[in-house]
Amino acid sequence: MDAAARDGYPQAMNDFQPPLRLRLDTAALQSNWRWLAKQSGDAACGAAIKADGYGLGARGVIDRLAQAGCRDFYVSTWAEAAALMQLAEGLSLSVFHGVRDEDMAQAANSPARPVLNSLEQVERWLTYCADRPCDVMFDTGMNRLGLAAEEAGHDSVRRLVIDTVMSHLACADEDSAMNAHQRDRFRAIAGQFPSARASLANSAGICLGSGYAFDLTRPGLALYGGIPRGEARGHIKAVATPETQIIQVRAVEAGGSVGYGATFTAMRAMTVGIVNAGYADGLYRSLGQAMTLSYRGASCPIVGRISMDLIAIQLPADAKEGDWAGIDFDLAAIAAETPMSQYELLTGLGQRWDRVWS
Numbered sequence: 001m002d003a004a005a006r007d008g009y010p011q012a013m014n015d016f017q018p019p020l021r022l023r024l025d026t027a028a029l030q031s032n033w034r035w036l037a038k039q040s041g042d043a044a045c046g047a048a049i050k051a052d053g054y055g056l057g058a059r060g061v062i063d064r065l066a067q068a069g070c071r072d073f074y075v076s077t078w079a080e081a082a083a084l085m086q087l088a089e090g091l092s093l094s095v096f097h098g099v100r101d102e103d104m105a106q107a108a109n110s111p112a113r114p115v116l117n118s119l120e121q122v123e124r125w126l127t128y129c130a131d132r133p134c135d136v137m138f139d140t141g142m143n144r145l146g147l148a149a150e151e152a153g154h155d156s157v158r159r160l161v162i163d164t165v166m167s168h169l170a171c172a173d174e175d176s177a178m179n180a181h182q183r184d185r186f187r188a189i190a191g192q193f194p195s196a197r198a199s200l201a202n203s204a205g206i207c208l209g210s211g212y213a214f215d216l217t218r219p220g221l222a223l224y225g226g227i228p229r230g231e232a233r234g235h236i237k238a239v240a241t242p243e244t245q246i247i248q249v250r251a252v253e254a255g256g257s258v259g260y261g262a263t264f265t266a267m268r269a270m271t272v273g274i275v276n277a278g279y280a281d282g283l284y285r286s287l288g289q290a291m292t293l294s295y296r297g298a299s300c301p302i303v304g305r306i307s308m309d310l311i312a313i314q315l316p317a318d319a320k321e322g323d324w325a326g327i328d329f330d331l332a333a334i335a336a337e338t339p340m341s342q343y344e345l346l347t348g349l350g351q352r353w354d355r356v357w358s
């Protein structure tokens with residue numbers, strides 16, 4: 001008999017409960033999507049779920065957004081698309097990064113569509129899947145992915161069966177003249193594909209107003225609680241709340257130091273809790289000053305350096321090992337005070353969190 005069976009501990013792997021969890025709020029996710037859909041006016045509202053749903057778990061996100069009425073989903077790579085199969089009836093999935101030679105075998109057998117970004121990709125798609133629908137990205141000034149505007153009339157492009165033509169805004173989170181410029185360039189391109197849907201706006205682009213919505217919008221960040229622009233403040237709700245378990249409580253004497261580099265010294269005797277999360281879980285060392293944890297409703301400063309898997313926090317004297325501490329993960333506030341963007345904060349969370357939807 002092994003030790004676990006002898007002691008009566010749970011034996012099945014799925015009874016296993018990690019010491020760090022992400023509480024995920026279905027109602028907040030769906031409410032964010034509904035607000036973005038409303039701001040999109042007559043346009044359909046899709047969802048970017050790349051990078052594992054911005055760190056929240058793409059599988060959990062797609063099911064909940066589909067339930068709210070979302071139909072159009074976007075990932076970056078074919079590996080991400082494969083992880084989401086089988087796709088539920090009526091859902092559309094597109095792969096932003098197009099098709100390489102290495103992708104064709106999978107792409108040809110997938111219900112997902114590539115977003116073709118270059119003439120080379122267009123020719124590749126025509127060679128193997130000429131009669132299958134695809135999306136096409138045009139560059140309107142960002143100089144990242146996409147065909148040039150002049151390539152819209154190319155014979156090969158005209159032969160494609162195009163579901164959606166799209167472009168991407170470079171400066172939508174700022175009040176930049178570039179926004180209207182890109183919108184106008186995109187309008188001229190989209191006009192050459194009257195039977196395709198047209199899509200330009202990401203989260204911030206939706207906030208720029210109805211002139212940016214076209215037929216279909218593609219928010220990511222704001223779905224997950226990020227605030228892309230001031231217009232979204234008060235409408236977008238937090239979706240992800242990290243919590244971590246206190247795995248040791250210790251008394252530190254006056255004059256004792258805490259953590260790597262002994263950067264913190266206790267001025268007087270204090271109680272310190274060691275919680276099970278660190279920079280390998282996306283709680284980067286640079287967040288140390290901007291992020292606080294909480295225990296029994298009171299805020300607990302981080303003491304010393306954040307380690308790879310552990311953080312030390314100040315706790316009340318009667319704190320108990322095994323209790324949980326909350327992490328105040330206010331994306332916009334932390335991003336404002338640190339070098340990290342809201343996108344990096346979410347997508348950095350890593351695989352060790354137990355993702356728990358309510």
Ligand SMILES: *Cc1c(COP(=O)(O)O)cnc(C)c1O
Nearest residue numbers: 048168202203204218219220221
């Ligand atoms: C990631 C991405 C989006 C979503 O952008 P957010 O800023 O997260 O709303 C939309 N379109 C493209 C092409 C993207 O790469």
